[in-house]
Amino acid sequence: MEKNKLQAAQKKLKAIYGYDAFREGQQSIIEQVLDGIDTIGIMPTGGGKSLCYQIPALVLPGVTLVISPLISLMKDQVDALNELDIPATYLNSTLSSNEERIRHSRIKEGFYKLVYVAPERLGHPTFQQLLQHISLSLVAIDEAHCMSQWGHDFRPSYLSISSWLEHLPQRVTVLALTATATTQVCKDLQQFLHIEEQYVISTGFERSNLTFQVKKGVNKKKFMFSFLAARKNESGIIYASTRKEVEQIYHELQSKGFEVAPYHGGMNEQERSKGQEAFIHDEVKIIVATNAFGMGIDKSNVRFVLHYNLPRTVEAYYQEAGRAGRDGEDSDCVLLFSPQDVRTQTFLLEQSDRSNDRQEMEFKKLQQMTAFCHTERCLQQYILSYFGDDTDKTCGKCSNCVQTGEKIDRTKEAQMVFSCVKRVRERFGKTIIAQILVGSTNQKLKQLKLTNVTTYGLMSDWTQKDVAEFIDILMAEEYLRPTGTSYPTIQLTEKAVQVLTGEVSVHVTQALAPDEPEEQDDVFEALRQLRKQLSTENNVPPYMIFSDRTLKEMSRYIPLTLDEFSSISGVGEQKKEKYGLTFLEVLNQFENDKPAEREIVMPKRNGSSKKGKYLETAERFQNGETIAELVEALALTDQTIVKHLLRAEQEGVELNLKQYVEDEKQQLIMQAAEEVGTERLKPIKEILPEHITYHDIRFTLGK
Numbered sequence: 001m002e003k004n005k006l007q008a009a010q011k012k013l014k015a016i017y018g019y020d021a022f023r024e025g026q027q028s029i030i031e032q033v034l035d036g037i038d039t040i041g042i043m044p045t046g047g048g049k050s051l052c053y054q055i056p057a058l059v060l061p062g063v064t065l066v067i068s069p070l071i072s073l074m075k076d077q078v079d080a081l082n083e084l085d086i087p088a089t090y091l092n093s094t095l096s097s098n099e100e101r102i103r104h105s106r107i108k109e110g111f112y113k114l115v116y117v118a119p120e121r122l123g124h125p126t127f128q129q130l131l132q133h134i135s136l137s138l139v140a141i142d143e144a145h146c147m148s149q150w151g152h153d154f155r156p157s158y159l160s161i162s163s164w165l166e167h168l169p170q171r172v173t174v175l176a177l178t179a180t181a182t183t184q185v186c187k188d189l190q191q192f193l194h195i196e197e198q199y200v201i202s203t204g205f206e207r208s209n210l211t212f213q214v215k216k217g218v219n220k221k222k223f224m225f226s227f228l229a230a231r232k233n234e235s236g237i238i239y240a241s242t243r244k245e246v247e248q249i250y251h252e253l254q255s256k257g258f259e260v261a262p263y264h265g266g267m268n269e270q271e272r273s274k275g276q277e278a279f280i281h282d283e284v285k286i287i288v289a290t291n292a293f294g295m296g297i298d299k300s301n302v303r304f305v306l307h308y309n310l311p312r313t314v315e316a317y318y319q320e321a322g323r324a325g326r327d328g329e330d331s332d333c334v335l336l337f338s339p340q341d342v343r344t345q346t347f348l349l350e351q352s353d354r355s356n357d358r359q360e361m362e363f364k365k366l367q368q369m370t371a372f373c374h375t376e377r378c379l380q381q382y383i384l385s386y387f388g389d390d391t392d393k394t395c396g397k398c399s400n401c402v403q404t405g406e407k408i409d410r411t412k413e414a415q416m417v418f419s420c421v422k423r424v425r426e427r428f429g430k431t432i433i434a435q436i437l438v439g440s441t442n443q444k445l446k447q448l449k450l451t452n453v454t455t456y457g458l459m460s461d462w463t464q465k466d467v468a469e470f471i472d473i474l475m476a477e478e479y480l481r482p483t484g485t486s487y488p489t490i491q492l493t494e495k496a497v498q499v500l501t502g503e504v505s506v507h508v509t510q511a512l513a514p515d516e517p518e519e520q521d522d523v524f525e526a527l528r529q530l531r532k533q534l535s536t537e538n539n540v541p542p543y544m545i546f547s548d549r550t551l552k553e554m555s556r557y558i559p560l561t562l563d564e565f566s567s568i569s570g571v572g573e574q575k576k577e578k579y580g581l582t583f584l585e586v587l588n589q590f591e592n593d594k595p596a597e598r599e600i601v602m603p604k605r606n607g608s609s610k611k612g613k614y615l616e617t618a619e620r621f622q623n624g625e626t627i628a629e630l631v632e633a634l635a636l637t638d639q640t641i642v643k644h645l646l647r648a649e650q651e652g653v654e655l656n657l658k659q660y661v662e663d664e665k666q667q668l669i670m671q672a673a674e675e676v677g678t679e680r681l682k683p684i685k686e687i688l689p690e691h692i693t694y695h696d697i698r699f700t701l702g703k
């Protein structure tokens with residue numbers, strides 16, 4: 001391309017927007033567009049798609065037309081451009097005919113570089129006439145996924161765009177932009193717009209500043225209040241699925257003194273835009289909304305998106321959650337899951353009068369959304385792979401990545417489930433399978449003669465609910481495949497077959513007891529506040545001080561001395577020196593919450609057997625690996641390794657840990673224990689010589 005065009009673009013970036021460099025993807029998209037190549041640009045929310053047409057609009061001669069789905073937001077976008085002194089306007093049905101006439105004539109005079117229109121307007125005769133008088137150089141289609149029926153936001157009016165383009169009197173460059181394109185949606189766009197693969201520029205979908213969390217079995221209301229209380233000054237969106245629920249949440253929050261506005265389709269246009277404006281301009285901190293809210297909202301400091309209910313598709317979820325953190329700052333996306341929501345969504349889908357194909361697809365999407373809530377994989381990774389970006393990389397901070405529960409070998413139980421599915425010839429769904437396995441006396445099983453199958457009662461020590469949940473996990477991990485219907489039957493995948501033949505084993509994290517309160521969230525919040533403060537003072541992003549994961553670990557262990565502090569994963573020498581004392585100041589306020597040593601080993605869990613990783617650790621230790629080697633190999637702290645070993649020994653694994661402590665040390669330790677008791681280790685450690693370590697003490701005293 002011409003070098004000076006690119007230079008011109010770069011100049012604009014700096015002079016107008018005040019940015020030094022293009023972000024990933026922006027430059028290639030802009031280069032292509034300036035070269036007159038039709039382009040599809042896929043960048044995550046907040047990636048900076050607007051600049052990809054705004055800057056070319058300034059460099060190219062003539063007018064850039066921006067097709068944008070929402071009338072209500074055109075004004076904001078145009079206002080923002082006008083703030084930057086960029087001549088832009090919009091045409092939509094909110095204008096008086098007089099105003100429209102004035103704008104038309106100014107457009108003809110060539111006064112505006114950018115004109116925003118809704119797709120509905122493209123076919124209007126007056127608009128068609130206007131086109132005769134202007135020279136278009138670029139047509140930008142924002143939220144282009146609305147063109148595809150496979151997208152979650154399909155808009156029939158977007159379908160007319162491609163034929164409209166084909167009938168334009170002159171050739172124009174086309175740029176289609178979206179943040180949520182599955183492979184299928186992308187193919188559709190290519191086909192509609194005749195754009196070859198090589199001109200699709202995608203920077204992927206990853207949003208590294210978002211922390212995804214799925215909360216299962218929490219009291220939603222309670223969770224919400226404590227979540228919000230910890231974010232008093234932060235701006236956020238709460239999504240609920242029905243108008244009624246929006247109203248309810250809104251009133252409750254308001255009565256508790258939160259600055260909040262509601263938003264849903266049952267409100268009139270004026271009320272809605274009032275709430276929306278107040279939110280955009282930080283006059284209210286929180287907006288409670290149905291999914292009607294948000295498309296095209298460019299508010300950058302949304303710090304959290306809380307989903308009170310399950311969205312219907314992963315696309316919708318990611319787009320809604322993705323409205324957090326456009327500015328690149330750390331933000332939270334929390335989804336409160338309850339099985340009831342799946343039933344509600346299923347019901348709604350059943351009621352809708354879609355074609356069978358369409359309905360089947362919708363059920364499949366709902367299942368994939370549900371699987372997101374049950375998966376054990378990194379949540380960001382799950383989303384990326386949903387959009388076709390398979391990666392091994394994990395985010396390190398979502399609720400699955402920071403899940404501290406140990407993985408348990410559930411191969412045997414998985415095999416039971418799979419054989420049961422096979423026995424009933426893949427003709428039944430989750431509930432029936434669970435009932436057979438626990439040996440339910442339900443009449444229906446008898447009628448169906450399912451009490452005779454060999455797997456009947458095989459998991460009688462489980463509750464039906466736990467088995468059903470286990471099946472959810474197995475579906476999320478793609479061992480089982482549900483059919484795409486409202487009463488899905490379950491089938492085995494290739495992966496399950498490999499488990500049955502013993503080639504693959506199944507490890508799952510044991511779920512937390514449903515009603516267990518969040519572990520010491522107040523500590524975490526206090527640490528977060530401190531991090532935020534330090535981040536402002538030192539002018540570095542919060543995550544560069546400590547990751548959430550590190551703060552989580554601190555909140556769990558509550559280190560009280562510099563030594564303890566440095567044993568937290570993520571705390572190196574530098575960080576210890578720079579931030580140690582400041583953090584300890586806060587941590588010491590929570591001294592009373594510090595868990596006793598042995599409670600740290602395993603958070604309380606439901607269910608009985610906890611066969612797990614500690615046995616693996618013990619086995620490897622028996623086979624000669626040292627603690628230091630195990631720390632490396634298993635990515636656990638040495639404390640955890642030691643706890644694994646102690647536990648294994650206590651449960652009868654022959655490790656003879658004492659042998660690793662010299663006799664003389666053992667004697668001293670026993671004496672000390674006599675003296676101060678074995679209630680806590682610290683007093684023992686304190687009266688012993690320096691060189692005797694906690695490990696020595698633990699190994700000597702056993703569990």
Ligand code: ADP
Nearest residue numbers: 019021022023045046047048049050051298300
């Ligand atoms: P998208 O439409 O892709 O969701 P936006 O166009 O709204 O994203 O841009 C998100 C934010 O990123 C805006 O605040 C924008 O000013 C900013 N931004 C865009 N490009 C750059 C850049 N090259 N450098 C710094 N900030 C940028």
Ligand code: MG
Nearest residue numbers: 049050142296
């Ligand atoms: Mg945008």
Ligand code: ZN
Nearest residue numbers: 378395398401
């Ligand atoms: Zn993750």
